[in-house]
Amino acid sequence: MNIIKYMKDHLLFLDGGMGTLLQERGMKPGELPERRSLSHPEDVRAIHAAYFEAGSNLVNTNTFGANSLKYSEEELEEIIAASIACARDAAAGAEHRWVALDIGPTGRVLKPYGDLDFEDAVALYRRVASLGAAHGADLIYIETMTDLYELKAAMLGVKEACSLPFFASLAFGEDGRLMTGADPLAALALAEGMGASAVGVNCSLGPRALYPVLNKLTENASIPVLFKPNAGLPHMKDGRAVFDLSCEEFATEVEAAIAMGVSAVGGCCGTTPDYIRALYERLGECKPQRKEVRKQTVVASGRGSVAFAERPILIGERINPTGKRRFKEALLNNDISYILAEGIREEECGADILDVNVGLPGIDEPSMLKRVTEELQAVVDTPLELDTSSPEAMEAALRTYNGKALINSVNGKRESLDAILPLCKKYGGVLIALTLDEEGIPESAEGRLAIAERILAEAEKYGIGKEDIIFDPLALTVSADKNAARETLRAVRLIRERLGCHTSLGISNVSFGLPARDALNSTFFISALREGLSAAIVNPFSDALMGAYHAYLALLGMDENFRGYIAYSEAHQVSESEKNAIKPDTGATEAQSVGKSSDPATDRGKASVAGGCESELERAIVKGLRQDAARLTEEELKSLSPLDVVSERIVPALNSVGSAYEAGRVYLPGLLMSAEAAKAAFEVVSSAMPKGDGRGRMPIVIATVKGDIHDIGKNIVKVLCENYGFRVSDLGKDVCPEAILEEARRTSAPLVALSALMTTTVPAMEKTVSLIHKELPGVRVIVGGAVMTEEHAKMIGADAYSKDAMGAVRYAEWLEKELGM
């Protein structure tokens, strides 16, 4: 019988711990347990047999850590084959016994916070799963995952290797979250979206402590929930490890989980065949009591989830080059920081989800969308809406995306359905489906409904349910057709009522070509909400729109204790007072972007530097007042040319702070505050400059070398160099020598700056230096970082060394003069 079918009517009994049982049979601490399947197969077989005899229906093979990071290709196959054979032998001769290939985490952290590349992880899991399928496993049990991104890599690897069913089980902490901060609903959205046959909780704690997490899963899961807790917590007794729950206590605590709706029970650390026997004796007659769950529309990031339910969801529209000169420039110059800062601001303004569109002629859209997706996910918590008309770019971004994304978009055209629906099936996701087809956009609401119905039917062929489709009945420009908005509003209601589906609209389209667009947009938005709109793509920086939204929620009883409204009103007041703050520089405080204000005037070191300044702008930069610096720059531009503002105001200010820093009168945070203020001033200057007239100083390529993932020092050097007007191309961290060479060649930079933090990455630095000297004679390399010294730098052949960021700036200035640039 098929195990998935069996689970419909039977409570499934899983197995218990393996490691401690192997230790009892002589395995030493630090020894790799999987090798026991080769060296002591009789022990492994006996443990499986004991579990089956105790009542287990499904045992996991002794392959938790079996992967290519720990074993050679040859040994890996031997271990997987032998491990499955052990379990198979033990299962023989009785009904309702299955063997799962056990897959644990790699023990390494994925990029960007660790060094394991996502695609390498997928390949690793793909290999393990294909060996498991080849050697006869019935299914694949992915367990003890602590990072959703790694879980995604594992599920993707399994799906690409074989068609076996797979389970996804996670290890949650006491706080009900994964190590990476993800909550159970985000995990569930990912597992369901990727097509797991069951989702589970295992390890970390005893049964009782896991009830809250379990409840969240059983109340929301449309797939069975598995439960494999520890036998409580361990302690030492008479020189032996003992877990604090007895078999009976354990069985009692697990029993309570049946009523919560759990479909399979077993144990993890500290549990033995005796524990499983106790479970079976008590629960052997139980049937699973799964809860009736209404399928929900949920998207997720690697950290949290957003459900489309009563409260309308806001999707930020700012990450999009359409009509934004500064954004286009950022895309063309690889200036990811600008794009990320926009995203962070949208999140701070209350966007639930961020739309991401980087389509621009001259851009390699697949690689740019992938990169922006990865970088955004490293700094914002919200899920993303991937917005592209290129299926290739969509796949690149969906694949790398951590969580369950919104896919913007599919439409009724055959070509679009054939390209996008398979992607949704493979990677999971919620589709934004536009109600248009080969004939264009139907004028009437009924016409749009008909397309929606066709899309639903097509999606069903792929097994994509209507909960994973949100229709966008398209907001058209009202200036082109006075009835356009009314028909779209009707379509929202029709789709909601007839199909029971969620809807979303790009609000701002409605007002193209008309003045005072905010008024039209916010009124249209509220009207659509009244028709049942579930989500909207909006500008979260628009005060009118956000005000209307928060008022709407408050008036319709969707804002508990007016919390959202009050928070909005407070933020609104702050932004108003900032707008009105035309204050002379009296050393008054300035609200920083992060809330509270600081009082720099009391800082003696800086006060004395500021005292020597000739202008208000210089003083603002010296004191690190970001907003004042931007405002004063605008004033200076009325009488000075942009370049004069740079050379006579900004650079002298930075120089004086820099000298004070070198003299120990100003410390590093102060230096950085000034750099940030100067950056704000530069933003104003560069937007005032005629196009093409850049800041004009020498280009510099900067990177943290291969193997090194910590880059705070490198970022400080970058910020400072930028503020001195150098055109810095930042390659980020963990960059291979060839990529650095390539960028130096592309930009014709006469200077490459390298950072390394660890002694182990010094060889990578040395390799980079020699490659650049060999391929690009004349290009200088300056090095720095925690492990570097003057002496080290000489040893590896670098042209210069700097102990800090100011030193790097001074060297760059010297070099520029030397080269006569």
Place this chain on the structure above:
Amino acid sequence: MASIVYKKSYKAPPIDKMEALRYAGVRGSDRMAEAILDECIDLSAMRLSYKLAYRILDKTELPKSVTESSTGAGFLGESRSAILVMASIGMELDRLIARYERISSPHALMLSALGSERVEALVDLFEEDISSEVGELGRRFSPGYGDIPLSAQTELFRLIEPHRYIGLSLSESLLMSPSKSVSAIIPIK
């Protein structure tokens, strides 16, 4: 001896602001830096966890690269056993630092400094706590000190497998992730 790995969580230990400022390169009074630090304390408060995994080992169970180094031998002295501890304040701070690197580098710097202070404070707290169980402790030390090779980390990580308990792992170039983590040996006198 069948020693096992224990896992512990603590509430936030008191913050030594001077120490955090020192990590940020502040060597005197600097009101602005202090204000940034206060902001960073608020920003990170809900996002830090104080977890560790440890194991008591005989000296003979420690890697030879530690016990046979002169630095390791010096720290261990007459001790016959030691606590191997791996502590971390979690991945969330790494996310916060990455976020502020994009919008405010002084805050990124200060969050990083605060993280260094926090994880050391966590291990201090653990030492205080555990010494009541196991007796007087020697000074803690880590791979990379003196002549103890950094590669000893790999062997220490194998002894605890901290990924399973606190989500701490080691990269190929021997960096710990989350970055604000400590791996240390504490001799038991």
